[in-house]
Amino acid sequence: MKHCKCRLARKTHRICFEIAVFGAASVGKTSLIRRSFVGEFFEEYTPTIEDYYSHEIQRLGGVTVLNTTDCAGCFQFPAMRKLTIQKAAGIVLVFSLDSEFSFRELQRLLDEIIKVRSEEGVPIVVVGNKKDLNVREVTEQDVAELIRLYSSDKFQLRYVETSAKDNLNVSEIFSQLLTFLMPEAPPKKKSKFKIFNFKAKEKCNVM
Ligand SMILES: Nc1nc2c(ncn2[C@@H]2O[C@H](COP(=O)(O)OP(=O)(O)OP(=O)(O)O)[C@@H](O)[C@H]2O)c(=O)[nH]1
Numbered sequence: 572m573k574h575c576k577c578r579l580a581r582k583t584h585r586i587c588f589e590i591a592v593f594g595a596a597s598v599g600k601t602s603l604i605r606r607s608f609v610g611e612f613f614e615e616y617t618p619t620i621e622d623y624y625s626h627e628i629q630r631l632g633g634v635t636v637l638n639t640t641d642c643a644g645c646f647q648f649p650a651m652r653k654l655t656i657q658k659a660a661g662i663v664l665v666f667s668l669d670s671e672f673s674f675r676e677l678q679r680l681l682d683e684i685i686k687v688r689s690e691e692g693v694p695i696v697v698v699g700n701k702k703d704l705n706v707r708e709v710t711e712q713d714v715a716e717l718i719r720l721y722s723s724d725k726f727q728l729r730y731v732e733t734s735a736k737d738n739l740n741v742s743e744i745f746s747q748l749l750t751f752l753m754p755e756a757p758p759k760k761k762s763k764f765k766i767f768n769f770k771a772k773e774k775c776n777v778m
């Protein structure tokens with residue numbers, strides 16, 4: 572768990588978490604983040620190089636900030652990916668239910684995460700997206716087997732099936748992560764969202 576004091580904090584308690592979202596190209600990582608943080612969805616596809624979002628959740632007694640890295644499905648440098656895995660307090664791994672290839676890519680990413688974080692572990696939420704298509708190349712049994720194989724004391728895995736398009740279960744992704752990161756204080760239903768490039772606009776000192 573990473574706690575930080577931000578310049579904007581003043582009197583309220585503020586906790587920041589670094590979150591990383593990985594997955595094969597075009598599985599819907601950006602769509603899920605934008606659906607979750609700003610409530611919008613776009614049909615057109617624009618590949619991500621790397622983007623950052625800062626998402627605030629108001630809680631009793633303070634604010635939780637999810638500083639989220641939206642990683643590239645293609646064109647990601649291995650060294651950058653390793654750095655992002657190293658600093659993440661929680662990881663979201665997305666595949667598309669209609670793409671067996673993206674599920675295999677997710678397993679490859681899981682192997683890398685487990686190697687990089689072998690010492691301290693990290694909580695992971697696995698997301699099967701594009702449920703609205705009703706085309707399945709990945710069965711529930713495939714996913715159950717994967718979760719069983721990779722779960723351990725250090726690596727706790729949860730699974731959510733979503734549709735960024737239909738806004739199905741999208742809010743579950745980050746609330747599941749928060750149950751790992753802040754088990755004593757489950758997120759309140761009502762939350763206030765802000766979106767901006769935190770690198771440019773907010774100074775956040777991770778301690
Ligand atoms: N039907 C359907 N389409 C989706 C869904 N989520 C995303 N898409 C579409 O899939 C395409 C890719 O979505 P992105 O969110 O850009 O995918 P990405 O994983 O961020 O892709 P990269 O940035 O290249 O890694 C876009 O055309 C989206 O509109 C979904 O839940 N259902």
Ligand SMILES: [Mg+2]
Binds near residue numbers: 617618619642644
């Ligand atoms: Mg993207």
